[in-house]
Amino acid sequence: MLKKLLSISLMLGVSTISTAAALAGEVKIGFVTTLTTPAGVIGKDMKNAVELAVEQMGGKMGKLDINLIIEDDGFKPDIGKQKTEKLVKQDKVNFVSGFIWSHVLMASRKTVLDAGTFLISSNAGPSPIAGKLCNKNFFSTSWQNDQTPMAMGEVLNQQGVKSIYIMAPNYAAGKNMAAGVERTFKGKIVGKDLTKWGKDAQLDFSAELAKAKASGAEAIFIFYPGKAGGAFIKQYQQAGLQGKLPLYTVFTVDSIALPKLQKAGFKGVLGSRMTNFWAPDLDTPQNKLFVSSFKKKYGSYPSFYAAQAYDTMYLIKSAVEAVDGDLTKKDEMRKAMRSANFPSVRGKFTYGKNGMPIQNFYLREVVADADGVWTTKIIKTVYTNHQDPYVKDCKIK
Amino acid sequence: MDTTLLFIQFLNGMQLGVLLFLLAAGLSLTFGIMDLVNLAHGSLYMAGAFICASLTFWTGSFIWGVLLAIPAVALVGYVTEFLVIRHLYTRSHLDHVLATFGLILVFDTSVHLIWGSQGIAVPLPAFLDGQVTLFTDVVFPTFRLVIILAGLLIAAGLYYLVNHTRIGMLIRAGASNRTMVSALGINIQFLFSMIFALGAVLAGIAGMLISPISEASIGMGNQIIITAFVVIVVGGVGSMKGAFIAAIMIGLIDTLGRSYLDTIFKLFMSSNAAETSAPAVSAMLIYILMAVVLALRPQGLFPPKARG
Numbered sequence: 001m002l003k004k005l006l007s008i009s010l011m012l013g014v015s016t017i018s019t020a021a022a023l024a025g026e027v028k029i030g031f032v033t034t035l036t037t038p039a040g041v042i043g044k045d046m047k048n049a050v051e052l053a054v055e056q057m058g059g060k061m062g063k064l065d066i067n068l069i070i071e072d073d074g075f076k077p078d079i080g081k082q083k084t085e086k087l088v089k090q091d092k093v094n095f096v097s098g099f100i101w102s103h104v105l106m107a108s109r110k111t112v113l114d115a116g117t118f119l120i121s122s123n124a125g126p127s128p129i130a131g132k133l134c135n136k137n138f139f140s141t142s143w144q145n146d147q148t149p150m151a152m153g154e155v156l157n158q159q160g161v162k163s164i165y166i167m168a169p170n171y172a173a174g175k176n177m178a179a180g181v182e183r184t185f186k187g188k189i190v191g192k193d194l195t196k197w198g199k200d201a202q203l204d205f206s207a208e209l210a211k212a213k214a215s216g217a218e219a220i221f222i223f224y225p226g227k228a229g230g231a232f233i234k235q236y237q238q239a240g241l242q243g244k245l246p247l248y249t250v251f252t253v254d255s256i257a258l259p260k261l262q263k264a265g266f267k268g269v270l271g272s273r274m275t276n277f278w279a280p281d282l283d284t285p286q287n288k289l290f291v292s293s294f295k296k297k298y299g300s301y302p303s304f305y306a307a308q309a310y311d312t313m314y315l316i317k318s319a320v321e322a323v324d325g326d327l328t329k330k331d332e333m334r335k336a337m338r339s340a341n342f343p344s345v346r347g348k349f350t351y352g353k354n355g356m357p358i359q360n361f362y363l364r365e366v367v368a369d370a371d372g373v374w375t376t377k378i379i380k381t382v383y384t385n386h387q388d389p390y391v392k393d394c395k396i397k
Numbered sequence: 398m399d400t401t402l403l404f405i406q407f408l409n410g411m412q413l414g415v416l417l418f419l420l421a422a423g424l425s426l427t428f429g430i431m432d433l434v435n436l437a438h439g440s441l442y443m444a445g446a447f448i449c450a451s452l453t454f455w456t457g458s459f460i461w462g463v464l465l466a467i468p469a470v471a472l473v474g475y476v477t478e479f480l481v482i483r484h485l486y487t488r489s490h491l492d493h494v495l496a497t498f499g500l501i502l503v504f505d506t507s508v509h510l511i512w513g514s515q516g517i518a519v520p521l522p523a524f525l526d527g528q529v530t531l532f533t534d535v536v537f538p539t540f541r542l543v544i545i546l547a548g549l550l551i552a553a554g555l556y557y558l559v560n561h562t563r564i565g566m567l568i569r570a571g572a573s574n575r576t577m578v579s580a581l582g583i584n585i586q587f588l589f590s591m592i593f594a595l596g597a598v599l600a601g602i603a604g605m606l607i608s609p610i611s612e613a614s615i616g617m618g619n620q621i622i623i624t625a626f627v628v629i630v631v632g633g634v635g636s637m638k639g640a641f642i643a644a645i646m647i648g649l650i651d652t653l654g655r656s657y658l659d660t661i662f663k664l665f666m667s668s669n670a671a672e673t674s675a676p677a678v679s680a681m682l683i684y685i686l687m688a689v690v691l692a693l694r695p696q697g698l699f700p701p702k703a704r705g
Contacts, residue, residue: 038614041515170676193659194672196680200620203611206409206541207655214402227516231611234518238538238610240528256515260612263454264518 026065027320027327029313030087031122032080032098032108035072037199039226041256042100042305043072046122048298049290049306053313056293061320064327069093073104075199080104081111088115094327095120097312100225100305102126102145102172113137116330118319118337122312123305125356126172127179131390134354137330139337141311141344142304143277144356144388145173148250149180151275151361151382152221156185156248163188165217165245167208167232169197169224177223177250183389191215203231209239219246230257237268249274253366255301258374270374272366277357278307278346279364279378286314286343301375307345318342350385354394358387401534406656407649412541414648415548419603420621421628421640422555423596429635429701430572431589433482434490436497438600438625439618440504441477445470445601446613447508450517459521463605467598474597478590486589501619508615516614525609544606551602552641559637568592572635572701627683631690633697643698647683654679 031050033043047070054066069091073080080101087093088111096112097120099105105124112119113135121129125144129135156164166181166189168174174194182189191211196202212220220241224232229252236247253274261269280291280301290310294302302310315337322336323329340351349359361383364376420442427433448469453462481500485493525540559565567588570578579585604618611617628647632639659675666674690698 037616038514038516044514170673175673192672193655194676195655196676200623202655204413204607206412206538207406207652210402210405210409211656214399214405227612227614230516230518234612235538235610238521238526238528238540240536240538260515260518264520266518266520 025063025325026067027061027095027316027325028067028069028091028093029316030084030091030093030096030098031068031070031309031312032073032083032087032096032104033070033122033309034075034100035070037075039075039100040072042226042303045256045303045306046098046100046309049294049302049309050313052290052294052297053310056289057313057317061317062325064320064325071098073101075101075104077101077103077107081107084108084111088112088117093117095316097316098122098309099124102176105129106172109133109135109138118330118333120312120315122309124173125176125388127176127390130354130356130388131393132395134391134394134396136334136355136396139315139351139355140357141315142308142357143359144390145176146180146183146390147383147386147388148275148277148361149177149221149223150184150389151363151386152248152250153181153184153186154382155273155275155363156181156187156219156221161185161187161219161246163190163217163219164248165190165212165215165220166192167205167212167220167222167224168194169201169228170194171197173225174223181221187218190217201228203228205232205235206239209235209241213239213241213245217245219248221248221250222252223250224252226256229253230260233257233261233269233272234264234266237266242268247272250276251304253376254305255280255303255375256305258366258376259300262374270366270368273363273379274376275361275363275382276304276376277359277361278304279362279376281375281377282346282362284345284347287345287347290345301373311342311344311346314342314344315340352387352391352394353396354388354391356388356391358385360384361386402656404535405537406652408537408541408545410649410652411645412544412548412648413652414645415545415552416603416607417621417625417628417648418548418552418641418644419599419606420625421632421644422552422637423599424622424625425629425632425635425637425640426568426592426596428629430568430575430592431486432575433485434493434497435482435596436494436622437477437500437504438596439620439622440501441470441474441597441600442604442618442621443504443508443613443615444473444597445604446519446608446617447512447517447604448473448601449605450519450608450613451512453519459519459525459609462519463602466601466605470601471594471598474594474601475590477597478593482593483586483590505615505619512613514615516612517608518612519608521609540609547602547606551599555599555637564591569701624683627687629697631687631698633700635701636697636699639697639699639701647686650682650686651679654682 035043071083095118099121100123102124119138121140123142130144193208319333319336323332363379367377449462449466452465453459528536628643632643658679662671
């Protein structure tokens with residue numbers, strides 16, 4: 001009896017000590033993403049990548065334990081803002097990261113930045129954050145929205161395309177993507193459709209595809225992330241536009257859509273081309289480690305969302321290690337992150353003063369890999385060390 | 398105006414319209430005859446899509462997938478009626494809303510547990526995956542044409558069932574006076590179960606038909622069910638004819654709005670403003686229609702005769 005009591009009290013004692021230690025030496029990282037609604041597949045891929053990174057770090061950044069708090073924004077700006085407030089005010093996290101959607105990030109940014117907390121976008125890159133609303137505590141491990149479509153506009157020029165039709169969802173990023181391609185494409189834009197987006201997004205594009213076909217455009221440029229992308233490609237094929245109206249995409253055909261399309265035999269997507277800052281076959285040491293360990297753990301190729309989420313954790317790690325775990329030294333942490341001195345999957349890059357990466361953009365193509373699995377492969381480099389156009393509106397030094 | 402494009406957009410509108418009719422028909426049957434507000438009707442649409450997707454991969458053919466999924470969805474409908482809906486008939490509408498909202502959560506979570514969160518893309522056989530040339534210049538995806546034909550066929554079948562058979566007579570009688578029907582010795586409980594299962598099958602077929610176009614995904618029904626409610630409010634609750642006409646009307650308004658509104662807006666505003674506001678306004682058009690109908694004719698355009 002006595003022995004039993006003793007062991008219980010001992011256990012209790014040990015557990016209180018370990019909690020105390022954890023409180024003293026932990027870095028709290030909030031990660032806001034979408035885990036419910038059909039867009040939840042994207043959030044799951046990011047969550048997998050973040051958890052893989054934490055596992056590879058052995059649960060530690062320097063001498064601090066990682067306390068990762070993942071929140072679901074339900075694909076809605078108001079819920080994203082609520083969850084961000086909870087992370088900042090209640091959990092008192094050191095970093096708020098994640099954010100797939102530009103409109104969710106726009107709704108949540110003020111809460112984080114007003115509290116002096118670091119904000120790291122693992123995907124969304126709306127133009128105001130890169131320009132007028134830039135902030136010294138904001139960093140991105142992805143891109144500014146306009147950059148990838150700007151690279152695509154350049155590709156279209158190189159291919160000699162004279163006219164295009166544009167389709168994108170009607171929200172912040174959709175408009176940025178359309179603006180991006182319009183910025184660099186020298187030919188004529190014969191038509192543009194912005195379709196309903198959000199929880200009840202439009203998934204049937206019959207009317208728009210008929211318009212695009214009748215417009216006489218030489219090619220079609222689209223941006224449809226998540227499940228809308230798969231739906232679009234199927235309808236594009238069903239409408240018989242393949243070969244008649246070549247498809248150029250950004251953030252539409254990815255490792256999330258491809259397995260489903262392959263399973264259903266939609267061969268039309270093979271050979272389609274897109275621009276991106278990254279591809280699974282990008283030849284850097286960190287990317288090789290990331291792609292092979294991701295495939296081993298989860299049995300599929302990581303998406304670019306996953307790559308960005310993975311980089312987010314290594315960026316934070318570089319800041320924590322630079323101050324030797326003293327998270328009160330914010331200026332030094334900021335300086336460390338600004339130098340982008342961490343092993344990124346994209347290789348070496350630098351940061352602009354608005355916290356957006358200055359990086360390469362590649363043209364990639366959908367191919368079957370050695371095992372017959374559909375993936376994307378880099379064809380060529382479109383832009384070297386490309387910076388977003390909004391940095392000129394950013395007033396910080 | 399380009400008449401070829403207009404005709405194609407008309408067909409696209411018809412295709413959306415018949416899908417809405419399949420959903421609204423079941424909703425109208427349950428709401429009009431059983432006086433049951435069923436928010437979970439969209440879940441049966443989702444169930445149809447997922448069951449059909451699985452069976453398509455299992456049998457290797459979309460046609461077999463649909464044929465086998467129809468009895469499966471009927472069973473899902475019957476079991477749902479037996480376990481939950483049956484206990485709601487005597488309750489208030491608020492209880493209906495609460496219970497069927499709960500059912501939505503149960504259905505969504507069950508689908509998540511069985512099929513995962515990623516959704517399923519459904520392949521079509523080659524002969525449905527192409528396009529047909531209706532006449533010069535008018536080229537239309539074969540499968541969308543099949544949807545229109547299937548929908549019209551089902552509508553005709555329902556018309557015959559409701560107006561020219563004994564079951565139809567009971568359905569109509571039930572719609573006008575339920576107590577009298579059961580007083581005449583009709584097993585109203587059995588009739589209700591069958592009507593509910595029929596509604597489930599119609600919703601399920603709509604889900605099966607849409608799955609090769611978009612995909613089977615969680616919550617797909619919760620989005621379209623709102624539009625289906627608009628259809629039965631506009632058409633008149635409990636009326637098959639009303640549901641059909643309103644569904645086609647709303648399908649056409651939605652599609653033509655998406656096609657031409659930005660062009661119209663560009664006549665009197667900047668092209669930037671037109672591009673942004675047109676999709677927002679075209680999403681509102683059907684609700685504007687509903688508001689107008691409710692203001693001028695609250696009972697709907699084609700209410701069933703004699704309700705008592």
